[in-house]
Every structure is written in structure tokens, then in C-alpha cells.
Amino acid sequence: MPRARKLANLSPYIFAQLDERVYQLRQRGAMDIVDLGKADPDRPSPDPVVKRLQEADDFMTEVIEWCRKRDILLCYDNAYSEITYDGHRATSLLQYPGGREVGLEFISFSKTYNMAGWRLGAAVGHRDAIESLLVVQSHVDSGVFAPIQFAGATAVETVWQGSFPDEQRRIYQRRRDDALARFASIGWPVEKPAGTVYLWVPVPAGMTSETFARRLLDEYHVVVAPGTAFGPSGEGYVRLSLTTADDHIRKGVDRICAAIRAWHSPGSPVPPEPPQTNAAPRHEPVGTKPAGGA
Numbered sequence: 001m002p003r004a005r006k007l008a009n010l011s012p013y014i015f016a017q018l019d020e021r022v023y024q025l026r027q028r029g030a031m032d033i034v035d036l037g038k039a040d041p042d043r044p045s046p047d048p049v050v051k052r053l054q055e056a057d058d059f060m061t062e063v064i065e066w067c068r069k070r071d072i073l074l075c076y077d078n079a080y081s082e083i084t085y086d087g088h089r090a091t092s093l094l095q096y097p098g099g100r101e102v103g104l105e106f107i108s109f110s111k112t113y114n115m116a117g118w119r120l121g122a123a124v125g126h127r128d129a130i131e132s133l134l135v136v137q138s139h140v141d142s143g144v145f146a147p148i149q150f151a152g153a154t155a156v157e158t159v160w161q162g163s164f165p166d167e168q169r170r171i172y173q174r175r176r177d178d179a180l181a182r183f184a185s186i187g188w189p190v191e192k193p194a195g196t197v198y199l200w201v202p203v204p205a206g207m208t209s210e211t212f213a214r215r216l217l218d219e220y221h222v223v224v225a226p227g228t229a230f231g232p233s234g235e236g237y238v239r240l241s242l243t244t245a246d247d248h249i250r251k252g253v254d255r256i257c258a259a260i261r262a263w264h265s266p267g268s269p270v271p272p273e274p275p276q277t278n279a280a281p282r283h284e285p286v287g288t289k290p291a292g293g294a
């Protein structure tokens with residue numbers, strides 16, 4: 001009960017920036033369309049996979065320690081744990097020393113097993129927290145429709161043992177690389193994600209996430225999600241998904257590239273900084289980047 005009382009008084013801490021490198025480029029007004037054929041000494045190509053892994057490891061250790069010291073329950077949303085690229089394997093909270101003691105990890109069947117919309121997930125971790133979750137859940141709804149639960153159990157027990165996971169990763173990676181190559185061909189710096197089914201595409205200078213998304217829909221008939229739909233740190237980006245057929249993604253990305261070419265004018269003012277919602281955070285931040293993928 002004291003824990004529930006504490007939860008009632010929490011305020012979210014929103015992470016500052018999704019992609020520090022692109023943010024810096026935007027601030028410098030340097031995000032012009034460039035000919036990638038010409039080497040740019042200011043833009044070495046770091047190995048984002050390794051970099052992110054290192055950051056994620058430090059980040060998790062720090063978060064676990066931070067929660068342990070304050071008796072805070074850590075709820076780790078690891079929905080994309082199996083959708084990873086280039087041989088990278090996402091880490092689980094339970095792999096870290098102390099992880100099991102401070103928290104819970106949530107996984108989703110939506111992405112891993114292509115069961116989106118079936119509302120099936122699972123939680124693993126701290127025994128007491130799982131028991132509390134079961135009590136809460138039993139009062140919130142009566143549970144997922146039983147056949148869907150059986151389907152999920154079958155997916156875990158059989159489908160996952162075969163070639164399915166690798167095949168899934170291969171398909172998403174192919175789509176990711178194809179889309180990235182198209183953005184690269186116009187010199188648009190889109191970060192290569194180490195996991196997830198999304199790309200975060202910076203918007204042209206002078207536009208907000210929402211205006212870019214709206215105009216893409218109205219003028220180029222492409223649907224993307226404005227980054228701000230996921231919190232204020234998403235300002236300056238739109239999110240596009242790799243969960244449709246390859247040729248649809250290609251067509252959509254080509255239209256987005258055409259829009260960027262039409263709307264991006266080098267030297268135009270960069271968009272304002274994202275609104276600061278954390279002016280007085282209840283707790284000090286523990287890191288600068290979330291673990292995991294995009």
C-alpha cells in the first residue's frame with residue numbers, strides 16, 4: 001500500500017533528446033542535403049550499434065542502482081526485445097545484477113509474434129510485484145480471451161524454437177536498410193536503429209513534427225506519426241514503421257524524400273527547441289538516453 005500511495009504522486013521524467021547527434025546538427029543549421037559521395041570530415045560514421053550497446057549497458061546499471069537506493073519499482077517496457085539487427089541482441093532487465101530485485105520487465109506478443117491487436121503480453125521479475133500485478137489485473141478485466149492465451153503459449157513453446165525469429169529479423173533488417181539507403185541517397189541523416197520496427201526521420205528545418213506529418217499526408221499521401229505523439233522529446237522527428245510490405249515502404253520513403261527535397265531549404269531557420277516539460281523534475285535524471293532501440 002505505501003508503494004501504491006507513492007505511485008499516485010509520481011510525475012513522469014521525459015528524456016531530453018532522442019538523438020543527440022542529429023539534434024546538434026540541427027542546432028548548427030548543418031542538416032543540409034549533401035552529396036554523400038563527398039567525404040564530410042565533420043560526419044564520421046560511428047558504429048551506432050556498438051555505441052548504443054555500450055550506452056545501454058551503462059544506462060541500465062545506473063537506473064537499477066538509482067531505483068534500488070530509492071525503493072522505486074522499475075517497470076521496464078521491453079516490447080521490442082526480439083526485433084534487433086546486425087547480430088545485436090537486446091538485453092533484459094533480469095540479466096543485470098539487481099535487476100530482478102528492483103523491477104518488472106514487460107514483453108509484448110504484438111511485435112515478436114505478429115500478434116498486434118490481440119493484446120497479449122507478459123511480465124517477469126520481482127515476485128511480490130508480480131503478485132500485486134495479478135491482483136490489480138484481475139480487477140481491471142477478466143483476462144485475455146482464452147484461445148488467444150493458448151495461441152501465445154504455442155508461439156512461445158513452438159514457433160520461437162524454429163527459424164521464425166531469424167526470418168522476422170531478416171525481413172525487418174532488409175526493410176530498414178532499404179529505407180536508410182533511400183534517405184542516404186539525398187543526404188538525409190536518419191539514424192540506423194539497432195532494433196525496433198521504426199525509423200525516426202528528422203524533419204526539415206523550419207517545420208515541426210506535426211506540420212511535416214500533416215503536409216506529408218495532405219500533399220504526398222503518406223502517413224507517418226509526428227514524433228510529439230510519443231512525448232515532447234519527439235519534436236523534430238516523425239516516426240515511420242517498417243511493418244508493411246517492402247514495396248509500400250519503398251514507395252512511401254521515396255515520397256518522403258521528394259517532400260524533403262521540395263521543402264528543405266538550406267539556411268532556413270531551425271525549429272525551436274522542444275518544450276521543456278522537466279523544468280522541475282521530481283527526481284534528478286539518471287541518464288541521457290533510454291536503453292534499447294529507437
Ligand SMILES: Cc1ncc(COP(=O)(O)O)c(C=O)c1O
Pocket residue numbers: 077079107108109110116117119120121
Ligand atoms: C514501446 C512499446 N511498448 C508497448 C507497446 C504496446 O504493445 P501491445 O501491442 O502489446 O499493447 C508498444 C506498441 O506499439 C510499444 O511501441
